[in-house]
Amino acid sequence: MPLKNLSYFLLFCAAFLISGCIEEETKTYSWKLQSHAVSTSLDYQELVVMTDNIRTMSGGRLDITPYPAGAVVSGPRIYEAVGDRTIEMGNGWPNWWSGQHPAWAVMNAGPFDFMNLDASMMFFIAGEGTALANELSEQKGIIWRPAWWPGMEFGLLSKKPIRGLLDLNEKRVRIGPGLPSEVLAAASGAYTIPLVPSEIRPALENDNLDAVEWTTTAGAWNLGLQDISRYAIVPAIWQPSVLADFLINKKAYAELPIDLQAILETAIKSYTLTTTMKAKKEDINALKLFKDNGTVFSQWSEEDLSRLREASDQILETYKAKDVFSRRLIEKKQAFKAEYNTYYEMFGPYEKQ
Structure with missing residues (x-):
């Protein structure tokens, strides 16, 4: 091929490659x-x-x-x-x-x-x-x-007072699916229902729900649950670091x-x-809004916490038995938590004011 033709060919190839790159970039x-x-x-x-x-x-x-x-x-x-x-x-x-x-x-x-x-x-x-x-x-x-x-979730909001697990027996509770739902149901005897956000408020208004769990204080406030729920029991033990x-x-x-x-x-x-x-x-601001709005708060008793822990331990064992991956995931998380706790025994907060 003559040198001149070769030069044209190379220029054509270069232009073709450049145009391809430009096309990809745009x-x-x-x-x-x-x-x-x-x-x-x-x-x-x-x-x-x-x-x-x-x-x-x-x-x-x-x-x-x-x-x-x-x-x-x-x-x-x-x-x-x-x-x-x-x-x-x-x-x-x-x-x-x-x-x-x-x-x-x-x-x-x-x-x-x-x-x-x-x-x-x-x-x-x-x-x-x-x-x-x-x-x-x-x-x-x-x-x-x-x-x-979100970290620790809010808890349960309700029209009528719920002051512990015994008050949840046979109640209808909105909560997300999975382990948190299973543990709450096992510890309390509640019926758990995994409604999506658009379904939550109407169900509570129409008394198709007795209590609602929805994310954190800010999430619950933004969903307008404070308008129809005077009572709250906190925190959401079932999802501490969601x-x-x-x-x-x-x-x-x-x-x-x-x-x-x-x-x-x-x-x-x-x-x-x-x-x-x-x-x-x-969340910090929303908690103040709930208090200013007249929400009546209660917290889980030591007996409730013990029942929740017992239910959690039992259900985790069932997950470990379901399949190899679930067992490996649970054990990896537990091992990391042990390392974390060991470190913070020495380097955690040393005073509260």
Whole structure:
């Protein structure tokens, strides 16, 4: 081939490669993100901020639209919707996915699990937690990431006083599925019902529920439960360090160029820290709002705590017997908790003021 023709050929090849790279860089990826949260909640509002930031950082190349609770799918169906790519991302709670595998029921913080949210954060962010969760989720083509930590949940709100486990016998209680629900039912004799947010208030108003558990003080206040519930028993012993999670369709993630993957991962971590801290500050403010609103508070007795612990220990043994993975997950969490407790025996708070 003459030198001149060779030069033209090389220039053509270079132009072709450059145009391909430019096309890849300017391609837009449009995703749906279905949240468990109602549009007025802080964690949903922070999802809007997160997706706006992703759009900005990617120059519009990764365009994720968040949807509030129930807009596309709701509750436990979020998991399957991410798996079959009805949506590219979901945001919910690990125990909601217990219908997919029993170990999801113990992935979240059950009774007497991690009692402080920082222990749970360490286990999932710096420890083995996220890798273990992905062993489960990748079986259905899903990537798992921790979303944020509400920490200790609120407790039970009710129209009539509930002052202990005995008052819950044969009562209808809204609570999420999985280990927390099973332990509360076993310890109290209550009937547990896993309603999604849009169903909770109408059911309580119509006396189809006797008591409601819904996330933290801020979450309960934002759902308007204070308008119809004068009484609260706290705290939510069954979920002391609860965490929310993100589900990402694995094929959709793999289609993203590496820089967009990095932007997504960074935005998720920013959401985790910001939402966890802001939400806990809101919880402190919401507790004051409940008190100012005239909510009458009571707390679990030592006898109640003993019954809850006994029920928790028994049910955990049944989960260990269900399958090898559940046993391994429970034992990993218990081992980390022991290390955490040993450290804080020496380096924990030394005074209260």
